[in-house]
Amino acid sequence: MTAGLGLALAQGVLAASFAVSGQQFKVSASSLEGEGFAQYGSVDVNAREELIPVAVTAIREAKLHSLCQSVVTTLPVIGDISLNLTAGRKAPVEASNLFVDATQLSGDAVFSNIEIGRDASTLDKGPADAQGMQDLFAQQADTVSITDLQQTAWATNAGTFKLTGLSMNVSKGKKECF
Numbered sequence: 001m002t003a004g005l006g007l008a009l010a011q012g013v014l015a016a017s018f019a020v021s022g023q024q025f026k027v028s029a030s031s032l033e034g035e036g037f038a039q040y041g042s043v044d045v046n047a048r049e050e051l052i053p054v055a056v057t058a059i060r061e062a063k064l065h066s067l068c069q070s071v072v073t074t075l076p077v078i079g080d081i082s083l084n085l086t087a088g089r090k091a092p093v094e095a096s097n098l099f100v101d102a103t104q105l106s107g108d109a110v111f112s113n114i115e116i117g118r119d120a121s122t123l124d125k126g127p128a129d130a131q132g133m134q135d136l137f138a139q140q141a142d143t144v145s146i147t148d149l150q151q152t153a154w155a156t157n158a159g160t161f162k163l164t165g166l167s168m169n170v171s172k173g174k175k176e177c178f
Contacts, residue, residue, distance in 0.1 A: 019047040020154045024103065025071040028177040029064040029088070029149045036060025037111065038126025040138035044101050044154050054101040054154055058130035059144065063092040067163075068177035082175040087163040097127040097159030104152040111141035150178045
């Protein structure tokens with residue numbers, strides 16, 4: 001199985017387009033509206049070449065309101081250090097060809113024209129590259145709307161990512177989005 005996953009990574013079938021760090025990060029938003037939604041299982045890989053299972057959420061065009069991203073790092077002697085990024089309070093954050101490799105997602109969601117249980121290799125509503133391995137479970141929809149979004153992720157990729165009203169802050173202590 002490991003050899004098969006390694007081969008799939010080498011062929012670009014799985015999620016990892018770069019080695020993910022050893023830390024997950026949290027993302028929250030008051031709302032997300034997206035056109036062209038796809039979701040399927042995949043695997044990321046870290047610098048130690050360890051495989052990490054993820055659920056890839058791919059959205060062709062997304063708008064997020066009141067975005068918060070946080071990651072906490074624990075350093076010897078200093079303790080916890082938090083990196084917080086916020087944007088989209090006055091005008092939405094905009095992303096195209098957005099891919100999020102997540103381990104947790106919650107909120108109140110509404111989908112239009114959803115297809116649940118579709119073969120991951122046949123997805124065609126999300127971004128052009130949003131396809132998983134053949135025979136694996138997937139779902140897709142024309143649109144998605146999520147309020148009170150909270151997710152934990154290993155990686156995010158986007159063709160474009162416009163962060164209106166961007167603010168970044170580094171501080172001591174554990175200060176997460178949720």
